Amino acid sequence: MKGKYYIQGMSAISPQHSFGENVFSQPLMTVSENVFACVEPDYRAYMPPNSIRRMTRILKVGLTAALQCMQDAGITVPGAIVTGTGKGSLSDTERFLKEIREYKETALNATPFIQSTYNAVNGLIALQQKCTQYNNTFVHRGFSFENALLDAMLLIAEGNKDILVGAFEEITAEHFYIKSRIGFWKKEKIASNELYQHPTPGTISGEGAAFFLLSDTPGEVQLSGLKMVYKPKESYLQKFLASHELNLEDIDLVISGRNGDSNFDHYYDGLPNELPFKHLCGEYDTSGAFALWLGAQILKAQQVPANWFPMLTVPAGPYKNILIYNHFFGEQHVYMLLTLNTGYLK
Structure with missing residues (x-):
């Protein structure tokens, strides 16, 4: 989809120290158990303590x-809220199902x-x-995230302003076990920073949340294109x-979803200037939101965080x-194009 869409603000909570300032100077966070978990910030700056106590982890991560x-975009009330998620709050779902069995x-x-x-996160926001x-x-x-992004772009094309668009996902021990039974994850335990040196079936799991403030007001980073293709033959x-x-x-740079899974990594073969990102956040339904955050950060800073690669x-x-x-x-394929707006003056 073509048009003038600019990222005015963004934020990400991920398994890396991606939240806050000077993110590119942060060290690379690694795991050796094939399961990534978010580095959570101090929530007290964003919500009262009595609210923190009542909310589950995914609600706190998504809202923050x-x-x-x-805050990064300098607004308090967005013109619309659009999100995507593959699983929503897994921990709450599992807790409710367990209580159904326990209390009959x-x-x-x-x-x-x-x-x-x-839509619990949307409602809370x-x-x-x-x-x-x-x-x-x-x-x-x-x-999930890309459909939310497309919806936000359509809203802007209709004349709406300041669209908050984002994604959120969490992993639980139960969900990791279920997906391991059908071959989603690697059977052998590997260090996440060695992911691309182990081309075997499966990958490592992850989670995270990323949000963007999208507008047609000219900004430094332009979202120039988005295309979704289901099971392409070529x-x-x-x-x-x-x-x-x-x-x-x-x-100048191709941020790829290469994840060490020998069943599907051939889709990325031959890409020039490739920069895979799954060793930073793991694999999950809406990992594309983290990739968009990373690409926009690289464009703004005009550098790749060397510590992370x-x-x-x-x-x-x-x-x-x-x-x-x-x-x-191997099923849902997504292309996104980011362009530096060289004519933008801060």
Whole structure:
């Protein structure tokens, strides 16, 4: 989809120290158990202690990332709230199901059920900021965040302003076990910073939340293109670039979803100036949101965080066009194009 869409603010809570200032000077966080967990911030700066005590982890992560994003953009009430999630609050869902069995469908606590719904984070953001505008959540596995992003772009094309768009995901021990039974994760335990040196079936799991304030007001980073392709029989890369009057030589950096899974990594073979990101956050339905955050940060800083990629030869800048190519276990394929707005003056 073409148009003028600019990222005015952004925030990410991830397994890396991505929240706050000077994120690119932070050390690389690694795991050796094939399970990533978020580095959580101090929530007390964003919500009262009595609210923190009542909220589950995904609610705190999602709300805090959204509030920081709006703070970064300099607004308090967005024109709309649109999010994507593949699983929503897994911990609340599991707790509610366990209580159904434990109490034999009697005397159930309604709170886990209410907080387990996919739009719980959206509702919390709207209540906190008193936003009564358009509010929607997309749940489409590997297309969840991208459908939310597309909806935000359509809203802007219709004349709406300051759209808060984001994604959130969490992993639990039960969910990790279930997905391991069907081959999602590697059987052998590896260090996350050695992910690309182990081309075997499966990958490592992750989680995170990322939010963006999208507007048609000119800004430093422009979201120039978005394309979703379901189970393509051949690469759609050339067609996507051609639709934006570009070719591979015009792309300064390709942020890829390569994740060490030998079943699907062949989709990324041959990409120039490739920078894979899954060793930073792991694999999950809405990991594309972290990739978009990373690409936008690189464009703004005009540098790649060297600390986070010690195992790779980082393509040199300057960076004007960054392509993001990610897929979810070979089914949902996504292309996103970020462009540095050289005419923008701060």
